[in-house]
Amino acid sequence: MSEGQEDKRIPIFVDGEEVKVNPGTNLIEAVAQAGKEVPHYCYHPKLSVVGNCRMCLVEMGMPGRDRATGEPMLEEDGSPKIMWVPKPVIACATNAAPGMHVKTESPVVKECREGVMEFLLVNHPLDCPICDQAGECRLQEFATDYGRGYSRFIEQKNVKPKRTRLGPRVMLDDERCILCSRCIRFCEEVAEDPVLGFIDRGSYTTLTAFPGRELANNYSLNTVDICPVGALTSTDFRFKMRVWFLKETDSVDTESSVGCNTVVGSREGKIYRITPRRNDHVNDTWMPDSGRTLYKQVEAENRLTGYSIDGKPCAPDEAMSLAASLLKGHRVAIVGSGRLSVEEQYLLRLARETLGGGAPTFLVGRTGEGDGKLLSADRNPNTRGALLSGLVDTLPKEDLHDLAHLIADGAVDTLLVAGEDLTEAGVTREQLKRVQIVYMGTHHNDTSSVAKVEIPLLAVFEKSGTFVNQQFRVQKFAQAVPGPKGVLFGLSNFTRLLDALGGTARIAPSPANVWTAMSRDVPEFADLRFEDIPRTGTVVDDARFAELPFVEGPGLHFEPKRAEAAADA
Amino acid sequence: MATKVVERKPLSLAERTYLPQIVSGLRVTMKNMFKPPVTLEYPDERPDIPPGYRGVPTLVKDPNGREKCVSCQLCEFVCPPKAIRITPAEIPEDAETAHVEKAPEEFEINMLRCIYCGLCQEVCPEEAIFLQDIFSVTGTSREELVFKKDKLYALGGTLPDSHYKWEKKKSAERAGNPHH
Numbered sequence: 001m002s003e004g005q006e007d008k009r010i011p012i013f014v015d016g017e018e019v020k021v022n023p024g025t026n027l028i029e030a031v032a033q034a035g036k037e038v039p040h041y042c043y044h045p046k047l048s049v050v051g052n053c054r055m056c057l058v059e060m061g062m063p064g065r066d067r068a069t070g071e072p073m074l075e076e077d078g079s080p081k082i083m084w085v086p087k088p089v090i091a092c093a094t095n096a097a098p099g100m101h102v103k104t105e106s107p108v109v110k111e112c113r114e115g116v117m118e119f120l121l122v123n124h125p126l127d128c129p130i131c132d133q134a135g136e137c138r139l140q141e142f143a144t145d146y147g148r149g150y151s152r153f154i155e156q157k158n159v160k161p162k163r164t165r166l167g168p169r170v171m172l173d174d175e176r177c178i179l180c181s182r183c184i185r186f187c188e189e190v191a192e193d194p195v196l197g198f199i200d201r202g203s204y205t206t207l208t209a210f211p212g213r214e215l216a217n218n219y220s221l222n223t224v225d226i227c228p229v230g231a232l233t234s235t236d237f238r239f240k241m242r243v244w245f246l247k248e249t250d251s252v253d254t255e256s257s258v259g260c261n262t263v264v265g266s267r268e269g270k271i272y273r274i275t276p277r278r279n280d281h282v283n284d285t286w287m288p289d290s291g292r293t294l295y296k297q298v299e300a301e302n303r304l305t306g307y308s309i310d311g312k313p314c315a316p317d318e319a320m321s322l323a324a325s326l327l328k329g330h331r332v333a334i335v336g337s338g339r340l341s342v343e344e345q346y347l348l349r350l351a352r353e354t355l356g357g358g359a360p361t362f363l364v365g366r367t368g369e370g371d372g373k374l375l376s377a378d379r380n381p382n383t384r385g386a387l388l389s390g391l392v393d394t395l396p397k398e399d400l401h402d403l404a405h406l407i408a409d410g411a412v413d414t415l416l417v418a419g420e421d422l423t424e425a426g427v428t429r430e431q432l433k434r435v436q437i438v439y440m441g442t443h444h445n446d447t448s449s450v451a452k453v454e455i456p457l458l459a460v461f462e463k464s465g466t467f468v469n470q471q472f473r474v475q476k477f478a479q480a481v482p483g484p485k486g487v488l489f490g491l492s493n494f495t496r497l498l499d500a501l502g503g504t505a506r507i508a509p510s511p512a513n514v515w516t517a518m519s520r521d522v523p524e525f526a527d528l529r530f531e532d533i534p535r536t537g538t539v540v541d542d543a544r545f546a547e548l549p550f551v552e553g554p555g556l557h558f559e560p561k562r563a564e565a566a567a568d569a
Numbered sequence: 570m571a572t573k574v575v576e577r578k579p580l581s582l583a584e585r586t587y588l589p590q591i592v593s594g595l596r597v598t599m600k601n602m603f604k605p606p607v608t609l610e611y612p613d614e615r616p617d618i619p620p621g622y623r624g625v626p627t628l629v630k631d632p633n634g635r636e637k638c639v640s641c642q643l644c645e646f647v648c649p650p651k652a653i654r655i656t657p658a659e660i661p662e663d664a665e666t667a668h669v670e671k672a673p674e675e676f677e678i679n680m681l682r683c684i685y686c687g688l689c690q691e692v693c694p695e696e697a698i699f700l701q702d703i704f705s706v707t708g709t710s711r712e713e714l715v716f717k718k719d720k721l722y723a724l725g726g727t728l729p730d731s732h733y734k735w736e737k738k739k740s741a742e743r744a745g746n747p748h749h
Contacts, residue, residue: 126734128641128694129639129694130639130641130669130671157741158746159744162670163662163670239659239670239671240657242641242646244646245646
């Protein structure tokens with residue numbers, strides 16, 4: 001809290017220990033700030049409070065005041081007398097009040113939790129050996145904390161449908177459902193596509209999609225993430241791998257300029273799933289379904305996995321030196337990509353400067369319809385990175401007709417292409433055949449097939465670096481899996497090309513070293529080191545680009561600065 | 570250093586003839602000559618394996634012939650030398666055991682790595698893996714000693730089941746929900 005600002009936080013006492021919380025904080029969050037946990041199922045920090053699981057019962061009391069005089073009531077030892085509420089209250093629906101006392105570990109609270117757990121487990125199947133949630137299941141966790149260890153229930157367990165298809169990507173196992181209603185609230189409040197509801201009563205209550213509707217919106221897999229048990233499962237990840245084997249790596253969603261924070265789950269170099277990572281400034285705890293399957297590109301059939309000259313495999317150094325001799329002294333144009341990391345874009349800029357600095361540089365724009373949430377109109381994850389790193393100074397067009405004209409006029413005879421397929425951007429194969437192409441990219445395509453030199457690049461999951469999202473937030477991503485065998489690691493492809501071109505700046509191929517160089521060249525990055533960028537990213541100054549007509553419309557945690565852009569969207 | 574002189578008794582007449590010693594020695598020889606032998610003519614004869622013996626880990630089926638492993642991968646997780654490798658798969662919906670939902674597509678135990686500790690048997694929630702009485706494993710290549718699923722089932726055979734957990738589940742499913 002800075003000087004002059006009034007501290008509005010209020011003191012509460014969790015098991016006798018004082019913590020200061022913001023007014024309006026509920027007791028689950030308040031207790032969390034005291035470093036303790038109130039077990040809960042239905043409460044989710046980004047959804048409305050319903051209070052139907054009853055797991056978060058705690059004891060609560062306020063310091064007493066004498067009704068006649070209004071004086072605080074005191075115990076014999078002079079401490080304030082706490083008037084405990086006779087019955088436990090649910091922590092999720094109780095807001096902190098000044099001086100409030102909470103007991104989270106008393107015998108009554110423990111008994112409440114044990115009772116709730118016993119009821120929840122009455123009809124819960126013993127599916128843990130086959131359940132995908134095992135290992136990250138709240139029911140499993142709290143059953144070890146508050147469960148009885150054996151069942152007193154001797155009647156037949158309820159039978160419910162085990163394989164209900166709720167939508168193309170979500171399967172429901174009704175027996176496992178504990179009726180927390182998180183998924184129903186998510187569809188209503190966040191996805192704004194209310195298709196789920198409960199039918200029947202009591203222990204027959206069943207989650208289902210409305211007749212004739214299915215859970216098909218682009219945010220449906222978030223229901224799987226927030227399901228505290230294994231009732232909702234992803235058809236893509238179902239029965240593929242147990243979660244305790246997965247190594248979790250922080251990454252960033254590359255499908256649009258929103259840059260949802262993600263966690264990549266991999267085992268032994270193979271990626272199994274992508275889930276959202278909480279970032280209250282960008283994506284809360286959500287991400288679109290479309291970004292979760294991007295890992296499949298890593299093992300795609302057409303993956304470029306080796307260096308080649310005229311289609312014949314060669315050593316990396318041969319490819320680099322031939323690329324350098326093709327580029328030096330020719331009329332070169334550079335095609336970069338909004339999908340490269342900031343570091344790669346900056347190294348590409350250094351390559352251009354080494355070549356004399358005059359080479360026209362293009363970027364391929366990708367736009368789609370923004371959904372007003374976590375999928376923006378700009379489908380390049382790093383357009384702003386290209387602007388900041390100085391690779392380009394205008395927004396990219398969707399087609400490369402300008403480049404096609406330069407080729408047709410003979411003003412360009414060599415192309416350095418990094419990560420784009422030019423034939424998709426309006427340059428014909430005939431035009432490409434008239435020039436020498438040095439292709440750097442992750443996959444084979446029509447451009448690489450006519451290229452003189454092919455240099456394989458690493459996919460986003462195979463390298464570390466940064467992207468700059470629509471808020472001008474610099475976000476780090478880390479390497480989850482090793483790259484294909486034989487491909488140079490990290491930024492080596494770019495730094496070695498730079499060395500082969502005779503660049504004076506010799507940079508070690510790690511993001512941290514590139515950032516050291518970049519912080520000298522880019523004013524916005526002047527005080528920033530790669531190591532200092534926090535997990536949730538850091539926003540840099542966008543004043544230099546305030547006049548550019550960015551295409552994004554409003555989204556979650558994002559308002560476009562230019563009113564026209566908002567009107568267009 | 571003090572020296573202690575040990576006094577030696579002179580030998581008696583019987584001892585000096587050595588005859589009592591020879592006779593008592595021969596008595597032991599004779600006794601063992603007519604007792605049944607304690608050694609085995611391995612490999613023609615095989616020893617009795619006591620219960621609880623930890624031999625080669627095997628996969629077993631229940632008396633109804635259902636494969637018990639549901640590929641929960643706990644044995645893979647607990648295995649100290651990382652000898653076990655499971656590829657899980659979904660049981661197709663039209664199969665008879667579709668209600669079990671999950672079964673191993675491939676189950677490999679690398680017998681060159683296995684240390685016969687028995688943790689896999691101890692951790693298995695479905696009682697599907699047992700270290701039985703096979704103690705002699707030989708092979709001529711490394712590949713041969715990576716036991717695949719069919720070999721593990723052939724070695725394991727069928728063991729009695731005291732739970733029939735999944736059969737109970739299926740009968741409950743057939744009985745259905747009294748509400749509907």
